[in-house]
Each structure stands twice: as C-alpha cells, then as structure tokens.
Amino acid sequence: MTWNRTTITTLVIVAVSVVFAAVLFRVTDDGSVGSPSSGGPPASSPQAGDVDPESRLPWVELTELPVEAQGTVALIDQGGPFPCAKDGSTFGNFEGLMPEHERGYYAEYTVIFDCSGNRGARRIVAGDRGELFYTDDHYESFERILR
Structure with missing residues (x-):
C-alpha cells in the first residue's frame, strides 16, 4: 500500500472516529450500550437478531459491526467531517427494503x-x-443498528 496524503488522512479520520465512538457509547450498569443522547437502548429493549417491527429488518448491535462502521456512526453523530464527497447525500430507498418516507x-x-x-x-x-x-x-440487505 502506498502511504499518500489521502491514505493517511483517511486512517486518521477512522482512528479518531473509533476513539470518539468509544467515548460516546458506554456500557451501562445493566450491560446494555447507551449514549448520552439516547439514555440507553430503546424502551422495548430489542436484542440483536430480533426484528424491528417498524422496518421489519433484523437488529444488530453497533458493537457487532466492523470498527470502520462504528467510526462512520461516530462521524454521523458529530456531524463530520466525512471522507467521501457523496457522504450525506440522499438515499432513495429504491429497493424498498426500509420504511417508506x-x-x-x-x-x-x-x-x-x-x-x-x-x-x-x-x-x-x-x-x-x-x-x-x-x-x-x-443495498441488497440491511440491518437496523441497535445502540
């Protein structure tokens, strides 16, 4: 791999995002994952593998996703900066796999x-x-992220 400026910048963004995610998402006393904004898991306490009744998609724990995905979630929570110009662009849900909006x-x-x-x-x-x-x-399949 060539270590050019873009490569280093992207790696730094991912590393900072992972650290940010570790600080933002804490394990609560009952072992669930929470955040300052969410106060913990949703009231119905879904578990990974359960199906979300709204989207009909399986739940997946944020901590079960690849570390890079966790970093992307941290970037979303902090409002960026994002590594790709298309980040934040409209997703059309043309596949119809998520709730219609x-x-x-x-x-x-x-x-x-x-x-x-x-x-x-x-x-x-x-x-x-x-x-x-x-x-x-x-976009062939989706999971709803539980955090």
Missing part, C-alpha cells in the same frame, strides 16, 4: 475499509429521526 428522509454514508479510492459496498443509512441502518452488500 418522503424523498430526502434518508442519507447515506460510506464505510471506508481501504483507501483505494473505491467506496466499496458498505454503507450506513441514517433517517431523519436518528434511526441507522447498515448494509455490507450495497
């Missing part, structure tokens, strides 16, 4: 795994109400 409700963010210039297949999709979804197969 008006155009512009969802935004997509790249999960960087390497610095080759290829965005790859992994994305985090965020809804306007704060819900987050993960895909590792370029």
Whole structure:
C-alpha cells in the first residue's frame, strides 16, 4: 500500500472516529450500550437478531459491526467531517427494503475499509429521526443498528 496524503488522512479520520465512538457509547450498569443522547437502548429493549417491527429488518448491535462502521456512526453523530464527497447525500430507498418516507428522509454514508479510492459496498443509512441502518452488500440487505 502506498502511504499518500489521502491514505493517511483517511486512517486518521477512522482512528479518531473509533476513539470518539468509544467515548460516546458506554456500557451501562445493566450491560446494555447507551449514549448520552439516547439514555440507553430503546424502551422495548430489542436484542440483536430480533426484528424491528417498524422496518421489519433484523437488529444488530453497533458493537457487532466492523470498527470502520462504528467510526462512520461516530462521524454521523458529530456531524463530520466525512471522507467521501457523496457522504450525506440522499438515499432513495429504491429497493424498498426500509420504511417508506418522503424523498430526502434518508442519507447515506460510506464505510471506508481501504483507501483505494473505491467506496466499496458498505454503507450506513441514517433517517431523519436518528434511526441507522447498515448494509455490507450495497443495498441488497440491511440491518437496523441497535445502540
């Protein structure tokens, strides 16, 4: 791998994001993952593998996602900066796999795994109400992120 300025910048962003995620998301006394803004898991206490009744998608713990995906979530929470110009652009939900909302409700963010210039297949999709979804197969399937 060539260590050019873009590669180093991307690695620094991912590293800072991971540290930020570790500080932002803490394990509560009962062992669940919470954050200052969420106060813990949703009231119904879904578990990884359960199906979200709204989206009909399986839940996945944020901590079970690749560290790069956790870093992307941290960047979303802090409002960037994002490594790719297309990050934050409208996700159209043309596949119809997520709950239907008006155009512009969802935004997509790249999960960087390497610095080759290829965005790859992994994305985090965020809804306007704060819900987050993960895909590792370029929108063929999604999981609802539990945090």
